[in-house]
Amino acid sequence: MNHRTMNNLAMNNLAMNRLACKSLDLSIAGVSIVRGFNFTLEPGSFWGLLGANGSGKTTLLKCLAGLRAPDVGAVLLDGISIDQLPRRVLARHIGMLQQHTAYVFDSSVLQTALTGRHPHLGYWQREGQEDIAKAIAALNAADLSGLTERSVTGLSGGEARRVAFATLLVQEPRIMLLDEPTNHLDLRHQVSIMGMIRALSVQAQGAAIAALHDVNLAARYCSHVLMLYGNGEWTAGSIGELLNESSLERLYGCAVRKLESPDGPCFYPLTH
Amino acid sequence: MMPTALKRWLILSLLLASVLAVLLASATGSVSMTLDQWAQALLHPGADQGDLLWRLRLPRALSAWTVGALLSLSGCLMQVLLRNPLADPYILGVSGGAAFASLLGMTAGVASAFTPLLALSGSLVSILLVFGLARGEGPWSTTRLLLTGVVTASGWAALISLVLSLGNDSSLRGMLFWLMGDLGYATTPSWALLVLALVFLICLGLARSLNVLAMGETTARLLGEPTQRLLWLIYLLASVLTASAVSIAGNIGFVGLIVPHLTRLMLGSDHRMLLPAATLFGGIFLVISDTLARTVIAPEQLPVGVITALLGVPLFLLLLNRAKLKQ
Incomplete structure (x- = not known):
């Protein structure tokens, strides 16, 4: 085992993987997103981040990634404010899948x-060799094994999305922030990627939070949900407590019904 | 795109081709030389044609190589900096400052030996001007840099037109040659080679960071890159490269746009391969262009910028079309 792997193991054993917000106020263009936000992303949890369009899901994720400073309060990684940590150190612990992936320059899928x-x-x-093996394994996991030498500029939207997800896997962060990870994906790849995120968080004691528009994906894969109402109010709790008709009706401002299926509950909106 | 082993061979062959190009360029010119005379002159600088070879042709060929390499490397950096494959070394106005200062010198009758120095100071003024104006408060903004640079370039262009319209007819031809890019005054470019080597090494160290930055500033930050520092560093390095090139040869167009682009088409955008390949390729391209500029209507000389455009435009369009067909 070389020096680097030892170092990485040592870093992982330091358990730097608890991301927390302490009485955080966050707003964008004068509109409050969260007020008095106390939140801990515990190891072993996978949070679904739900809210209407423009309720601030992306802005909150950016704040958690240290890309945007809160108005009041701080985001802490194992007790240390993340604005005190170099980006390089942060990037070994926190990874983020952005909402949009646009590749401008020709580069192979593997290189990316x-x-x-x-x-x-x-x-x-x-x-x-070890790094290349990791990249190949991640590309296999994202069902891209046949495309490794293709240029990223020529991929379909869903393929480009999976390349971005594979890149996140290669980064190996203990904490994953995902902005609509299932965007552009077909059904099979939606459940495959949600399953992988769940495996890395709930089963492997990592942590993840994903902004989602599909309530049913949240119901099936997440352990917790965080709801943003777009006016600074928020609620956080387990799937069992929070995912029900009345809470979803309040969140989205539209009538929602629940169906029981053998694989768990399903929610669907009523037409007006 | 080709496999990595092949790319390594390509870089090695480009290195070899660079040496060959400079040597071949030194064998051609308006004074004809037999192969035997050329070899004699090369091995014995004191021989018949030794002066011609060692004091005129080799320095000029080496200058052409250096300028091509400087512009091409600068183009690679500018494209990542502005995250636009269409960016070229002159886009942020570095050459405008140089051109204005040089032309002003020519009008005032300053000896042509001082032209490089004037060009260098003009471009440094422009670099600092754009840097100072674009920096301002708050975080880096590519749009702000681009707008500041482009507007500054327009300002220089207006001043250049002013100098041209006020200048006397006798110096007009020299000015126009300089504006189109001309290696006629070039001497052995030792300091420029040093700048090239130094900046090239720094860039090679930054190559992986450039790969990450090419995917966007936010992506780069998420992958652990302190982008603010990196972006300003790239701006300064690219500007210094352009300033050095302009001070030797004026505004030679197309090299810094087309060579990085062609190299990207062939090799992809891993900057660890791209930077060396594009740098060498840029050098070779300009040596060939300058040799043509000296010989096509010899003993008359053409400005090399005309040749780079005439060669580069069709070559580029051809390769672009073929790349599209493959996809």
Whole structure:
């Protein structure tokens, strides 16, 4: 085992994987997103982040990633305010899948996935066999094994999305922030990716929070939900407590009915 | 795109081709030289044609290579900086400042030996001007840099037109040559080679960061790159490269746009491969262009910028079309 792997193991054992917000106020363009927000992303949990369009899901995720400062309060990684940590260190612990993926320059799918190793490598260091193996494994997991040498500029929307997800897997963050991870994906890839996120968070003691518009995906894969109402109010709790007709009606401002299925409850909106 | 092993061979062959191109360029010119005379002159600088070879042709060929390499590397950086494959080394006005200062010198009758120095100071003024104006408060903004640069470039263009229209007819031809790019005054570019080597090494160290930055500033930050510092560094490095090139040869168009682009089409955008390949390719391209500029209507010389455009435009369109067909 080389020096680097030992270091990585040591870092992981330090258990730097609890992301918390302490009495956070966050707003965008004068509109409040959350007020007095106390929240901990515990290891072993997968949160669904629900809210109407423009309720601030993306802005909150960006704040958790340290891309945007809150108005009041701080985001803490194991007790340390994230604005005190270098981006390189943050990137080894927190990874984010952005809502949009646009590749401008020609680069192969494999080369793009390998950029996930960036925070783990030194200034002059090249990716080793181990890094390449990780990238290939992630591309296989994202069902891209046949496309590794294709250019990312020529991919379909769903394929590009899976390349971005594979890059996140290669980055190996303990904490994953995902902005609509199932965007552009067909049904099979939706459940496949949600299953992987659940495996990495709930089963492997990582942590994840995903902004979602599909309530049923949240019901099936998430352990908790965080609801944003778009006026600074928010509620957080387990799926069992929070996902019901009345809470969803309040959240989306539209009538919702629940159906029981052998695979769990399903929610659907009523037409006017 | 080709496999990695092949790319390594390509870089090696480009290195070899660079040496060959410079040597071949030194064998051609308006004074004809037999192969034997050329070899004699090359090995014995004191021989008949030794002066011609060692004091005129080799320095000029080496200058052409250096300028091509500088512009091409600068183009690669500008494209990542502005996240636009169409960006070129002159887009942010570096060359405008240089051109204005040089032309002003020519009008005032300053000896042509001082032209490089004037060009260098003009471009440094422009770099600092754009840097200062674009920086302002708050975080980096590509749009702000681009707008500041483009508007500054327009300002220089107006001043250049002013100098041209006020200048006397006798110096007009020299000015126009300079504006179109001309290697006629080039001497052995030792300091520019040093700048090239230094910046190239720094860039090679930054290559993986450039790969990440090419995917967007936010993506780069999420992958652990402190982008504010990196973006300003790239701006300064690219500007210094352009300023060095402009001070030797004036405004040679197309090299810094087309060569990085062609190299990206062939090799993809891993900057660890792209930067060396594009740098070498840029050098070779300009050596060939300058040799043509010296020989097609010899003993008359054409401005090399005309040749780079005449060669580059069809070549580029051809390759672009073929790349599209493959997809």
